[in-house]
Amino acid sequence: MKEFLEGSMAVARAVALCRPGVISAYPITPQTHIVEELAQMVADGHLNAQFVNVESEHSAASVVLGGEAAGVRSYTATSSQGLFLMAEVVFNIAGMRLPIVMTDANRAISAPINIWNDQQDTISLRDSGWVQLYMEDLQETVDFHIMAYRLGEDKSIMLPVMVCMDGFILTHGIETVDMPSQEQVDKFLPPYKALYKLDVENPMTLGPLADPDYYLEARYAIHATHKKVLELLPKITAEYAKATGRSYNGLVEGYQIKDAERVLVAMGSVCGTIKDVVDELRAKGKKVGLLKVTCFRPFPAEQICGALKNVARVGIVDKSVSLGSYAPLAAEMKAAFFGRKKKPEIISSFVAGLGGRDITKESVKEMFSMLTQKEKACEYIDLKPELLKENYE
Amino acid sequence: MNKHLYAPGHTACAGCGQSLAVRLVMDAAGKNTIVANNTGCLEVFSTKYPESAFEVPFIHSLFENAPAVASGVEAALIHLGKKEGTNIIAEAGDGGTADIGLQSLSGMWERGHDILYICYDNEAYMNTGIQRSGLTPHLANTTTSPKGQKSSGNLRFKKPIPEIANAHGIPYVATASIGYPQDIQRKVKKALSIKGPKYLQIHVPCPLGWQFAPQASVDVGKLAVETGLYPLFEYENGQLTAVRKITPKPVEEYLKSQGRFKHLLNNPEGIAQVQAVADRNIAKYGLKAENTSA
Numbered sequence: 001m002k003e004f005l006e007g008s009m010a011v012a013r014a015v016a017l018c019r020p021g022v023i024s025a026y027p028i029t030p031q032t033h034i035v036e037e038l039a040q041m042v043a044d045g046h047l048n049a050q051f052v053n054v055e056s057e058h059s060a061a062s063v064v065l066g067g068e069a070a071g072v073r074s075y076t077a078t079s080s081q082g083l084f085l086m087a088e089v090v091f092n093i094a095g096m097r098l099p100i101v102m103t104d105a106n107r108a109i110s111a112p113i114n115i116w117n118d119q120q121d122t123i124s125l126r127d128s129g130w131v132q133l134y135m136e137d138l139q140e141t142v143d144f145h146i147m148a149y150r151l152g153e154d155k156s157i158m159l160p161v162m163v164c165m166d167g168f169i170l171t172h173g174i175e176t177v178d179m180p181s182q183e184q185v186d187k188f189l190p191p192y193k194a195l196y197k198l199d200v201e202n203p204m205t206l207g208p209l210a211d212p213d214y215y216l217e218a219r220y221a222i223h224a225t226h227k228k229v230l231e232l233l234p235k236i237t238a239e240y241a242k243a244t245g246r247s248y249n250g251l252v253e254g255y256q257i258k259d260a261e262r263v264l265v266a267m268g269s270v271c272g273t274i275k276d277v278v279d280e281l282r283a284k285g286k287k288v289g290l291l292k293v294t295c296f297r298p299f300p301a302e303q304i305c306g307a308l309k310n311v312a313r314v315g316i317v318d319k320s321v322s323l324g325s326y327a328p329l330a331a332e333m334k335a336a337f338f339g340r341k342k343k344p345e346i347i348s349s350f351v352a353g354l355g356g357r358d359i360t361k362e363s364v365k366e367m368f369s370m371l372t373q374k375e376k377a378c379e380y381i382d383l384k385p386e387l388l389k390e391n392y393e
Numbered sequence: 394m395n396k397h398l399y400a401p402g403h404t405a406c407a408g409c410g411q412s413l414a415v416r417l418v419m420d421a422a423g424k425n426t427i428v429a430n431n432t433g434c435l436e437v438f439s440t441k442y443p444e445s446a447f448e449v450p451f452i453h454s455l456f457e458n459a460p461a462v463a464s465g466v467e468a469a470l471i472h473l474g475k476k477e478g479t480n481i482i483a484e485a486g487d488g489g490t491a492d493i494g495l496q497s498l499s500g501m502w503e504r505g506h507d508i509l510y511i512c513y514d515n516e517a518y519m520n521t522g523i524q525r526s527g528l529t530p531h532l533a534n535t536t537t538s539p540k541g542q543k544s545s546g547n548l549r550f551k552k553p554i555p556e557i558a559n560a561h562g563i564p565y566v567a568t569a570s571i572g573y574p575q576d577i578q579r580k581v582k583k584a585l586s587i588k589g590p591k592y593l594q595i596h597v598p599c600p601l602g603w604q605f606a607p608q609a610s611v612d613v614g615k616l617a618v619e620t621g622l623y624p625l626f627e628y629e630n631g632q633l634t635a636v637r638k639i640t641p642k643p644v645e646e647y648l649k650s651q652g653r654f655k656h657l658l659n660n661p662e663g664i665a666q667v668q669a670v671a672d673r674n675i676a677k678y679g680l681k682a683e684n685t686s687a
């Protein structure tokens with residue numbers, strides 16, 4: 001049914017449709033509306049789940065780790081500093097192959113403290129073993145939460161999934177969303193059956209010590225499983241399309257790239273802005289396009305290189321940066337193209353939108369126009385030089 | 394007029410009890426003071442770049458680490474030979490104190506740093522929009538302990554942080570309230586005159602989160618004390634040395650002053666449960682004033 005919903009409310013509803021049995025989270029802006037909504041559903045008896053109020057994110061993540069280890073579908077949500085406080089547990093959850101789903105409301109990292117959007121928080125945990133999906137709009141966000149459980153819980157995968165949604169822009173934005181019905185979700189997402197769990201009938205040890213004889217294989221197994229995600233995710237999105245009528249690629253999606261000469265590559269809500277600019281520039285006869293990366297972990301290198309192999313000039317928009325090095329998506333794309341015969345002549349890298357600096361249509365146009373110039377290594381868009389205390393040229 | 398060490402122009406809500414308490418604390422502590430602050434309403438409303446309300450050195454790092462940061466500041470001052478004559482205050486809200494920052498605080502107490510720790514207790518995570526904390530009182534309505542068809546609010550009781558502080562064997566533990574401003578200042582001065590870790594928990598009514606009119610903050614604070622729901626006491630070296638005596642008022646008077654308890658007003662059972670909390674405090678700390686007829 002189509003409804004006009006705030007992003008956080010839409011996520012809470014989508015999560016409730018997945019019937020989690022254990023929910024635990026800790027307040028942090030701009031994630032909090034999601035768990036407040038879930039708390040209310042539980043308080044009203046509309047959602048049959050244990051809602052555990054904890055004293056920190058470290059415990060929120062640990063509670064869902066315990067819940068999932070005991071065989072119950074579990075859910076948590078956080079943002080920024082909260083995700084960082086969870087970091088130790090985040091890696092641990094993936095290592096234990098517990099298919100938890102977490103929502104991260106993407107927000108900048110302190111210091112200076114800043115509650116606004118960029119993607120530094122989740123990007124910094126890209127090596128944790130979690131699948132990471134970046135959302136463009138609320139409809140996608142709703143749909144991918146449901147698909148996230150289905151993907152993570154698949155017996156060939158058994159990995160946690162992070163659904164990354166831009167803070168405020170999506171969490172507090174209001175859009176029309178087509179909510180699937182409970183019947184549709186129940187049919188698409190069967191009840192969770194754990195492969196391994198804490199069970200007195202069948203005792204087993206989770207989280208054992210792995211000495212040098214075993215550790216390497218445990219890590220390799222996760223790495224290899226990520227490759228399977230690249231195959232499975234498009235199949236799951238196809239099934240979801242059958243169930244709901246909405247289809248996604250799940251890995252990458254091109255917009256006007258077939259004959260494009262200049263293409264921006266981006267993740268998350270900024271893709272909407274870029275599409276608007278593409279439409280405007282196309283109307284003026286400019287051959288521009290967008291490649292949206294939905295799945296950042298696993299990294300869909302083949303799909304990205306395939307989609308861009310005939311594009312002459314590519315610009316990558318990162319809403320995060322590896323300080324002292326390159327921007328993360330740009331670095332991975334350059335690595336993916338290295339040594340290939342067919343590749344863009346120019347791969348420029350742009351850092352934009354840190355700490356909630358608006359990426360306007362003008363900013364996007366500037367990036368498109370910079371693609372006519374020589375390659376940019378790590379160009380900060382909309383920087384205000386007058387605020388810098390030193391000259392860094 | 395003397396200049397306050399915590400200046401006006403910050404962005405706290407009108408009637409913010411916490412902001413009032415901070416001004417009292419800073420003026421009592423004096424200018425030779427360094428402040429380390431957890432994340433929370435206070436740090437957000439007082440230090441938005443490029444401005445700051447603090448006229449003393451102030452550092453905010455994260456939500457859960459002010460006691461450890463303050464421990465480092467103390468170590469540096471000792472190293473520099475400058476500790477004598479400098480007060481160090483670490484401070485946080487109730488969430489930063491009783492929940493996410495308790496580990497860091499326990500470490501600071503246990504290591505015996507010469508630091509005054511202040512908890513501004515507004516009984517919920519206010520900065521993020523009124524979620525429950527370990528210091529949210531019994532049956533209060535918050536956004537993560539909502540009243541609902543199957544719930545009458547926060548089912549848990551306030552974590553006994555002053556008692557936990559005492560169990561660390563620290564020399565001074567006290568509670569205070571913005572209902573009694575001079576008492577706050579006296580306790581801050583006394584605490585700072587004692588060497589070692591000190592804990593002061595100040596009840597700071599929050600008009601936004603508790604839902605009452607901004608001009609009522611001080612009165613609401615007083616009512617909490619007068620009903621026995623917020624006992625004011627001092628412990629020195631583990632001994633209870635002083636309490637504010639009261640002629641207890643029924644808790645209903647306090648509950649009806651705030652929207653967060655509105656759902657209890659037609660719920661005699663709920664009111665009785667809260668009364669039982671007050672009665673336990675009254676008995677435990679010997680709060681009842683003697684009937685002196687002389």
Ligand SMILES: Cc1ncc(C[n+]2csc(CCOP(=O)(O)OP(=O)(O)O)c2C)c(N)n1
Binds near residue numbers: 517
């Ligand atoms: C690790 C981490 N988790 C969550 C937050 C979000 N956060 C900032 S302030 C705050 C609540 C503060 O509550 P309290 O300590 O009671 O202070 P108050 O705002 O009520 O004065 C929260 C949850 C954060 N900054 N860092």
Ligand code: SF4
Binds near residue numbers: 407519599
């Ligand atoms: S929400 Fe409460 S504690 Fe925060 S500034 Fe407003 S009145 Fe003060």
Ligand SMILES: [Mg+2]
Binds near residue numbers: 486488513516
């Ligand atoms: Mg508080």
